[in-house]
Amino acid sequence: MTGLLVVYALRNTPILTGSHGIPELIACAVITLLHLWKRNILLSTAGVTAVYMLLIQLVF
Structure with a gap:
């Protein structure tokens, strides 16, 4: 299931431009x-959501 989610999330990402x-x-x-590090899927999901939103809103 996780692999399918990763493929779905990254399928339209233009990596060469x-x-x-x-x-x-x-x-x-x-x-x-x-x-x-922590083996906790909720922490991983919340942490990556926060990191990704900060990257999208403030950096890129």
């Missing part, structure tokens, strides 16, 4: 690291 895809790549790395 400009800085597009960088927030998504950072979010994927953050969720992976958070989940490996």
Whole structure:
């Protein structure tokens, strides 16, 4: 199920143009690291949501 969600979320991400895809790549790395560190899917999901929204709104 998680693999399907990742594919669905990243399917229309243009990775070869400009800085597009960088927030998504950072979010994927953050969720992976958070989940490996704490093994808590709720913390991983909430943490990556906050990181991704900050990246989209403030950085990119």
